[in-house]
Each structure stands twice: as C-alpha cells, then as structure tokens.
Amino acid sequence: MTYSTETDKKKQREYLFALASVEGVGPVRIKRLLTRFGNVERIFDAELVEIAQLPQFNPALALRILTVRKRLTELRQKLDELADQNITVLFPEDNEYPTLLKSIPDAPTVLCRVGELSEVSDKCVAIVGTKRPSSEGINVTLELSIRLVEAGFTVVSGLANGIDTTAHSGALEVNGTTIAVLSTDLSSVYPVENIALAEKISETGCLFSEHPFKVSPTPANLVLRNRIISGISMASVVIETSREGGAMHTARYAQRQDRPVLACQWDTNYQKSDGTRQLINKGAISFLPNQLDTVVDMLTNPERLENRSVGTSVEQMTLFDNQ
Secondary structure (H helix, E strand, C coil), rough: CCCCHHHHHHHHHHHHHHHCCCCCCCCHHHHHHHHHCCCCCHHHHHCHHHHHHHCCCCHHHHHHHHHHHHHHHHHHHHHHHHHHHHCEEEECCCCCCCCCHHHHCCCCCCEEEEEEECCCCCCCEEEECCCCCCHHHHHHHHHHHHHHHHHCCCCEEEECCCCHHHHHHHHHHHCEEEECCCCCCCCCCCHHHHHHHHHHHHHHHEECCCCCCCCCCCHHHHHHHHHHHHHHEEEEEEECCCCCCCCHHHHHHHHHHCCEEECCCCCCCCCHHHHHHHHHHCCCCCECCCCCHHHHHHCCCCHHHHCCCCCCCCCCCCCCCCC
C-alpha cells in the first residue's frame, strides 16, 4: 500500500486501526475487505449491502463496520494514549513489523509493541510447554534457551508460568534477547506474578500484543496468541505438554504456517510428555534431552531440519491430519 503524503498515510492508518477495533472483524476479514474495496477508506464509503454480501459477513457486522467511523476522534485519542505509554502500534506495512509474522495468512492487523527491540530478526525460535513442568523439563528448557542465545538466536515464548517463564529467564541469564507474546493488552500483564519478568524482557527485547484495548486472558485469546508465537519464529520447540496443553496449539499453528516443529522425546510415561509423544508420532522432529547441541546445529542450518528426526526414526507426516 502506497500513500501520496504523510497526512494520507496517517489517515489510512487511523482508518485501519478503527476497522481492527470492530468486534468480529479480524485479520482475515480485513484482508477480504481490502481485496474487495482496494483501500480502507473506500470500505467506510461502501453501502451496507456491499459489505454484508461478502463471504463471512452479514448485515449486523456490516453495520458495526460502517458506524465505527463515528468513533474516529475517540480512536485517534487512543492511538495518542498508546504513544504516551511508549507503546508502538505496528501495521503489516511497517518495516518494524516482524517479517516472518507478516507472511502468515492471519497476521495481526494491529500489533502493539513495548521494549527496546525494534528490529525483529528472522533468527527467532519459540520454546513452549506446560505450566507445570518436571525438573528435567525445566533443566532442558533452561539449557536450550541459553545455547540458542549463545548461537545468536532470539527466544520467543508466551510469558506463562513453567516452560515459558524458564525459556525467557534462560535467555536473560546470559544477556540474550527474548520476546514475550501476551494474550492481554500490554498494560495488563498476565500472569501478574510475571510483571517483573515482563519489565526485564522489555529492557533488551520486547513484548507484543495484538490488543490495543484492555482485554482479559480468555481461553480464545490465549489460543490466538499462540499463532503469533509460532508466526514470529522460524521453528517452534515443544519441551513438555499434555495433549490438551496450550503448547499443542502453538505446534498446530506452526504446522499450518509451514514452520518446523521440534518435540522433546522423554523416556517416561509422565502425563506432561503425552503431547510431545503425539507430536512426534504425527511427524514432529524429535530430540532427546541430551541432544540439545544437535537441535541448535539444525536450527543454525535450517536445511538440515527437513526430513530429520534426531531421537528416533519417524515417518514425516502432516501434524494433526485427522483432527
């Protein structure tokens, strides 16, 4: 999208911010609208029936879209408020918007950032897992995050308790860069016990959220957050998780985004390894807890990720192909 003047650019961004604020209008619907009308201002000039007849739209949704224009002054004030809080609002067209994230089909239309990290490298790796890890899982997470940082990677996770917290902490322990993706807005860090950790992350890395307005960590928001974790990352590593764990959503999103998924193979029937066993059985690249050097080597040389299983020989198949 190109603009004739800076004023035009600002106006278009304000309209896009307004559109993204409409309940029920997510990134996929916004892309559909832009494809149909060419630019965001034309969307607000459209007739209700023109919007309502589009796939995945209806008259009620079309009405919400057209009436949000009345709130433009209020929404401009919100953008100013975010700037006053040192929160940067990014749109996919911005150079500072993470390149890998931009390529996924449901990339956030609005991405809020706080922290010192303004340029997100493509050398990001997600480390995710259960909120209640075993001591072995904690040790593997800590060691892997440290080794990845030492190899020049940025560690990405979701600021949750357990594996996420350990991954962030491991990166910080060796003065590395880490990114936390929140399921809430950036003024409502969740869980609250990780507020201090979030502040420390922002000193060298950054926090991302697709929520410019105050929201709670609902199950839906927690799930959607995972597509951003995997979307920022060149690969996702699952340490420990049950089959119902949130890390399984990250793995699903990574597979849909055509990004590698690696899963730790544990020699145990511990419930928190049920998820990683399922991932491996469905085609994730497996590794043993003592093979972290091999994991880092593969991530450093991405061509080695293809058709590679470290801990066991597993036929590569599409993850969750029957789900």
